[in-house]
Amino acid sequence: MMGPALKDTPWTFADFPVGETMAEVAVDLSAEKAALWSGISGQPAPAAGAPAPRALMVAAMMEAYIRALQPRPPGNVHAGQTLSFHGPAPEVGAVLTARFACRAKEEKKGRRWITLGVEMFEGERKTLSGEILSIWAA
Amino acid sequence: MTYPETLGPLTLATGHDTAMAYGELTADFNPIHCDPEFAASSPFGKAICHGTMGLNLAIEAAERSLAPAFALRDVKIRFSRPAPVGETLRAGATLTDAATGTYALWVELPDGTRTTEGTLIAEPVA
Numbered sequence: 001m002m003g004p005a006l007k008d009t010p011w012t013f014a015d016f017p018v019g020e021t022m023a024e025v026a027v028d029l030s031a032e033k034a035a036l037w038s039g040i041s042g043q044p045a046p047a048a049g050a051p052a053p054r055a056l057m058v059a060a061m062m063e064a065y066i067r068a069l070q071p072r073p074p075g076n077v078h079a080g081q082t083l084s085f086h087g088p089a090p091e092v093g094a095v096l097t098a099r100f101a102c103r104a105k106e107e108k109k110g111r112r113w114i115t116l117g118v119e120m121f122e123g124e125r126k127t128l129s130g131e132i133l134s135i136w137a138a
Numbered sequence: 139m140t141y142p143e144t145l146g147p148l149t150l151a152t153g154h155d156t157a158m159a160y161g162e163l164t165a166d167f168n169p170i171h172c173d174p175e176f177a178a179s180s181p182f183g184k185a186i187c188h189g190t191m192g193l194n195l196a197i198e199a200a201e202r203s204l205a206p207a208f209a210l211r212d213v214k215i216r217f218s219r220p221a222p223v224g225e226t227l228r229a230g231a232t233l234t235d236a237a238t239g240t241y242a243l244w245v246e247l248p249d250g251t252r253t254t255e256g257t258l259i260a261e262p263v264a
Contacts, residue, residue: 036163040156040191041148041198054201054210055194062164062190074169075180078189083213133216 001026001097010073013105013112013136021101022116023068027060028095051089057096057128058083061118064098065132075137079113083130090127096120103131112136139207141239141260146199146230152187157223160191171223186220187227192245192254193217196229200241200258203230208239208260215243215256231258 002024007015016022031048037056038045046053090096097120104115114136120128150156154174161167169176170186177185193215200210221227226248231241239261245254 033163036159037194040159040163041150041195043148043198043202053198055198058190058194058197059160059163062166062188066165076168078217080216081190081193081213082215085210085212130213 004068004070006070010071010138011069012138013114016102016105016114018102018105021099023100025064025068025098026095027064027098029056029060029090029092031092033059034092046092048093049091052092052094054085054089057089060096061098061120061128065100065118068098068100073138077135078132079135080133081130083128085128086126090122094122096122096127139262141208141233141236142203143233144230145203145241146196147228148195148199148230150195150227152223152225152227154223157185157187160188164188182220185223187223189217189254192221192227192229195227196231196243196245196254199230204260207263209263210258211261212259213243213256215254217253218255219251219253221247221253
């Protein structure tokens with residue numbers, strides 16, 4: 001696995017390499033996380049081995065995103081999101097691999113827009129893909 | 139089979155405890171969400187909810203309303219306005235095209251202000 005993209009100083013807009021895969025991290029859909037999401041959403045938690053809620057996959061994607069690029073400047077804004085779900089949901093307890101690539105970056109009206117592509121795999125099978133649109137702080 | 143007209147809604151009364159719990163879930167303890175003192179000096183003036191917390195509430199609502207005949211396929215949204223921590227979020231989706239299973243996805247505050255807006259496409263379960 002490629003691993004996270006770690007630097008000594010915070011990632012800046014200039015650092016993002018458009019067109020390149022930047023990081024890969026493993027993230028789990030544990031029963032503890034399912035229970036945590038259940039406590040937040042107020043909805044019943046699935047048992048270990050049951051299909052994971054799609055919301056848990058999205059939360060895992062965000063965990064992977066946070067861990068994949070470190071450190072980051074304070075004040076980044078998550079501005080938009082696309083998601084595509086592929087095939088049946090992985091089970092609670094599954095471990096997914098999240099891969100991040102820089103798809104685009106653009107300075108517009110003084111704001112630094114970054115589009116990161118994300119793909120999540122269970123083994124070789126793609127389970128989720130999408131794009132995270134951020135306004136980068138520095 | 140016909141697509142449900144409305145998915146959800148689900149509601150979530152947010153607070154510092156839910157912000158911290160969602161931070162634990164996602165490893166995202168950005169002080170704009172989790173530190174009211176820091177957030178007070180930010181451009182928002184107060185702590186704001188994690189955007190994907192509201193989005194995930196809409197996704198949870200959609201998945202529960204669609205099952206077992208239909209499933210989520212695609213989501214495309216923008217986080218259009220901040221949702222202050224302490225507000226109650228209401229999230230769901232409304233059918234806009236029955237032929238394609240396309241919905242308008244939304245997360246809103248009690249006064250009707252929409253904080254997340256976009257589209258959701260469902261598909262029949264094979």
